[in-house]
Amino acid sequence: MLAAPAFAGPGHDHGDAPAAASSNGPQRLPDGSVFLPKPAQRQLGVRTVLAERGQHPRSIELDGRVVMDPQSGGRVQALVAGRVQAGPRGLPEPGQAVRKGEVLAWVQPAAPPLERASQAAQLAELRAAQQLAEKRVARLRALSDTIPRKDIEAAESEAASARERAQAIGAGLSGRDPLVAPVSGVLASSAVVAGQVVDARETLFEIVDPQRLRIEALAYDPALPADIAGASVAVGGTRVPLRFIGAARSLREQALPLSFGAQADALASLAVGQPLRVQVHSRSTVEAIAVPQSAVMKNAANQAIVWVKTQPEHFAPRPVTVAPLDGVRVAVTSGLQPGERVATQGAALINQVR
Known part of the structure; x- marks a missing residue:
């Protein structure tokens, strides 16, 4: 009953706070x-x-977007018009890892019926000419003691020429154009399904390296590129520094495109075309x-x-x-x-x- 009163330490005495002593909640x-x-x-x-x-450093916030790095990414386009066929591992899907030189799909060339018939007729003529040339070579070899060597070599050359021409036309009739990955990376987009008919030069696949991307920002001040000391972008809660590559010499939508390079593990969460806010640092502080x-x-x-x-x-x-x-x-x-x-x-x- 005679115990002395206890006092809170410095900074923890809440007795003077109005309305706080009578409430235990925020x-x-x-x-x-x-x-x-x-x-x-x-x-x-x-x-x-x-x-x-x-x-x-003084910073300026610019609108930007993620673009493909041309040094580590690539596009796969059809060289000829035709029908798409699945590759050795089937048609690749977005997000799938691919290796450089891997066959992603094939394109079966499409030709008009009259053109294919003309090529088939030409192939038949070449095969007949090849057979005749091979028989003539066989006869000349049998008479090699009385026939000059130059005649035999000329017949052999004629037979070889007919054989190679027939093989070339046959490969064109039955061959397929392979769609090969130009770089190693991850498939960013795929625009094909099995049996789809595509045109020449049509983009079918896009491959990117998720850890090496480009950031493109638009600057409306032409004097800004000369005062850039660095840049950064926020990916989630991570600050990713950017390397200033250069500024374009032509306007796009009344703005000057600025190109920045980035290489970090945090970039794997970004997608090509994704909008970003780029913080450009000037040399002044x-x-x-x-x-x-x-x-x-x-x-x-x-x-x-x-x-x-x-x-x-x-x-x-x-x-x-x-x-x-x-x-x-x-x-x-x-x-x-x-x-x-x-x-x-x-x-x-x-x-x-x-």
Whole structure:
């Protein structure tokens, strides 16, 4: 009964917080801050980072898309018009790995009936001429003692010529044009089914290397390519650096296409033609605080805010000015001070507390 009262340690005394002592759940306080007890923080998975000011490159966000790398990807096109036949392993499906030189399918050439009949008649004449030439060679060899050697060699050459011409025409009548993979990779698209009739130069398969892709962005400022120091793109929660290859010399839709190269395991989740937001870094820098993009929320006035942990169970909204950085992080140029703890994970749930 005579026990002395216990006091909480520094920073953990919640007796002065209005309306917090009478409630055990999260709630929005009259000043706009949020009271969030420790158990609720663990349930919501709230995590914070320490704000640190530094020099970061000025970045510009451009619209881009994923395109095929011409050095590691390729297209398979039909050389002749005809009917598609399955390859040794059947018709390949999108997503299937293929090897360079592998036969994906065959094209049975299609020719008009009159043309095929003419070729068949010519083949029959050549085979008859071949038989006559071979018989003449046999007779001349039997009389080799009285026949000059040059006559025998001329007959042998005539027989060989007829045989090769017959073989060439026969292969054209019964042969198939193989569709061979030009590179090793993964089948990005397939536009054929068994028995389909295709035209010459029609694209049937596209092969890409999922770990080596190109990113194409559109810039509306012609002076931008001369000030590019680097670029990056966000793939999920991973920042993938890009290598600037060059800018085109012709406009497309009133914009200048910029080409970037990328090589990373995270690119395997991208598809050719997928739209992206490309962060292009200039050579100039700006002093700002880098925070994860998930930390930036919108308030009721549609202002960009971050939630700062002012006390162990209190979070206050801070209107900030942000600029793009690398796709995963943003640069806070005003509204946040170094040393403050910013909520990153669970910030969206804190923003929804009423």
